[in-house]
Amino acid sequence: MTxxxxxxxxxxxxxNLWRNYRRTIIMLAAITLGVWAMLFMxxxxxxxxxxxxQTAVRSLPGHVQIHHPEYRDDPSIANSMPxxxxxxxxxxxxxxxxxxxxxVRVPAVITSERDxxxxxxxxxxxxxxxxxxxxxxxxxxxxxxxxxxxxGLVVGRKMIDDLETRLGRxxxxxxxxxxxxxxxxxxxxxxxxxxxxxxxxxxxxxxGRRYAQSMLNMDESISEIAVLGxxxxxxxxxxHLKQLEGSAREVLPWYELDAYLGxxxxxxxxxxxxxxxxxFLTLSFGLVNTLVMAVFERIREIGLMQALGMxxxxxxxxxxxxxxxxxxVGLAAGNLLAVVSxxxxxxxxxxxxxxxAMQWMGVADVLYPALEIRxxxxxxxxxxxxxxLAGLSPAWRASRYQPVEALxxx
Numbered sequence: 001m002t003x004x005x006x007x008x009x010x011x012x013x014x015x016n017l018w019r020n021y022r023r024t025i026i027m028l029a030a031i032t033l034g035v036w037a038m039l040f041m042x043x044x045x046x047x048x049x050x051x052x053x054q055t056a057v058r059s060l061p062g063h064v065q066i067h068h069p070e071y072r073d074d075p076s077i078a079n080s081m082p083x084x085x086x087x088x089x090x091x092x093x094x095x096x097x098x099x100x101x102x103x104v105r106v107p108a109v110i111t112s113e114r115d116x117x118x119x120x121x122x123x124x125x126x127x128x129x130x131x132x133x134x135x136x137x138x139x140x141x142x143x144x145x146x147x148x149x150x151x152g153l154v155v156g157r158k159m160i161d162d163l164e165t166r167l168g169r170x171x172x173x174x175x176x177x178x179x180x181x182x183x184x185x186x187x188x189x190x191x192x193x194x195x196x197x198x199x200x201x202x203x204x205x206x207x208g209r210r211y212a213q214s215m216l217n218m219d220e221s222i223s224e225i226a227v228l229g230x231x232x233x234x235x236x237x238x239x240h241l242k243q244l245e246g247s248a249r250e251v252l253p254w255y256e257l258d259a260y261l262g263x264x265x266x267x268x269x270x271x272x273x274x275x276x277x278x279x280f281l282t283l284s285f286g287l288v289n290t291l292v293m294a295v296f297e298r299i300r301e302i303g304l305m306q307a308l309g310m311x312x313x314x315x316x317x318x319x320x321x322x323x324x325x326x327x328x329v330g331l332a333a334g335n336l337l338a339v340v341s342x343x344x345x346x347x348x349x350x351x352x353x354x355x356x357a358m359q360w361m362g363v364a365d366v367l368y369p370a371l372e373i374r375x376x377x378x379x380x381x382x383x384x385x386x387x388x389l390a391g392l393s394p395a396w397r398a399s400r401y402q403p404v405e406a407l408x409x410x
Contacts (some may be wrong), residue, residue: 013321034333043369062226069250080221096237105223108175123212142191150208152190156201166192232346291394312399323391
């Protein structure tokens with residue numbers, strides 16, 4: 001018998017799929033909902049991790065950070081570094097560097113007429129920080145700093161509440177100079193910011209970089225240089241900065257500065273794959289049952305086709321084609337439903353009812369699901385491959401029937 005054309009096999013498989021349309025519709029609904037659950041929950045998890053990483057990156061580290069090799073162990077003025085030399089400036093001007101900023105960043109104590117709190121004093125160049133850190137975009141009262149010489153202080157909303165003070169009031173900030181002597185300076189609060197995470201509002205207070213250097217007797221020294229690349233997912237464009245590492249400076253990407261978030265991002269892909277497999281294994285029982293019943297109902301028909309000369313391999317291919325069509329239709333519907341669901345939530349999911357728990361995890365009150373192409377591809381490939389593997393058993397069984405045995409089945 002000549003090989004059966006693919007179009008004929010496809011037509012037979014499609015018609016066989018709809019012989020018992022109720023069963024097929026139920027299975028399609030299960031696959032659709034399963035695929036939607038895989039993709040939607042993956043998008044929610046991606047959005048959560050993305051938000052955690054982006055919030056962490058905007059809370060001053062940047063994508064790559066340059067500082068004194070001992071600064072991370074002892075973030076004091078003693079471990080500051082000189083301003084960028086020409087070689088470093090040339091490296092920071094290369095393609096891949098979107099923005100960079102040098103900062104003074106030291107532990108400090110801030111005191112109002114009511115209370116005292118520990119914090120971090122950050123001296124910044126306001127123009128360089130635009131788009132690099134959170135503070136320039138989150139001023140809710142007063143103004144942002146005007147220049148590196150600005151003598152004002154920008155304070156977080158939570159810190160304002162803790163100190164029982166307000167915009168326009170004076171506070172005292174104390175820290176240590178290079179000789180370990182206590183230095184203090186009175187500041188007027190010129191701006192109040194609100195961050196995505198409330199703990200950031202207590203962690204940092206900001207003033208002009210040159211004014212902070214003057215207060216701390218640092219001359220032109222700085223504590224760190226934060227560099228922003230094109231994407232936090234791939235900092236390879238900034239790899240040339242690593243070549244400048246030496247005894248005077250250390251160059252680290254954000255995922256080494258924050259090992260927790262770096263590990264979370266690196267394990268996310270594996271978690272997504274496990275999640276997809278677990279959901280599909282649940283669906284596979286229904287899929288195998290559907291195919292077994294479809295084969296059982298057609299035993300005599302299969303025997304007749306074999307008696308007429310249809311080879312067992314063609315029967316195997318036909319049943320697998322039925323499996324593929326069932327999966328393909330379910331995947332198409334599930335993908336469409338997931339894309340529509342994520343698009344409908346483009347304004348975010350309000351999680352303010354559990355804001356304290358989300359703050360503890362480092363996630364903002366509004367969560368934005370992120371459906372990525374690679375997750376769509378992974379889900380579709382895994383479902384097709386595992387689905388065909390699940391359908392292989394009933395397909396193999398159908399192809400092994402002997403014509404006489406199949407024709408005599410009641």
